[in-house]
Amino acid sequence: ARRVFTTFEQPDLKATFQFTVRAPEGWTVISNSPPDFVRGDPHAPQPSDNLWRFAPTPRISTYITALIAGPYHSVHSSWEGEGRSVP
Structure with a gap:
């Protein structure tokens, strides 16, 4: 992220991002x-x-911002248990 925009790498400074x-x-x-x-x-x-x-992200720390692009294959699934579903 620091190569794309200014980042403040401390957990209490968060922002939303929309790409x-x-x-x-x-x-x-x-x-x-x-x-x-x-x-x-x-x-x-x-x-x-x-x-x-x-879509805009929730307020997150800049150092966990992800943007991945390429000729990739993806597989999606979810975990079901304890009364919830986690993608």
């Missing part, structure tokens, strides 16, 4: 919150690029 990412078709983009939507971007240099807009 918009333009990525090539076939790429997966992951952040701390789910994307609001993914669609083709008509203004992109390549017509096949997609635009990923992520």
Whole structure:
């Protein structure tokens, strides 16, 4: 995160983050919150690029901000137990 924006690496200073990412078709983009939507971007240099807009995060420390993009394969599951479900 410190290469992208100013960070204050102390737990009591938190902020919300909202990312918009333009990525090539076939790429997966992951952040701390789910994307609001993914669609083709008509203004992109390549017509096949997609635009990923992520919902605002809750207030979190800057040092745990995540933004991952690339031609990845992903698998999602959840744990069920003790009366709750954890994705």
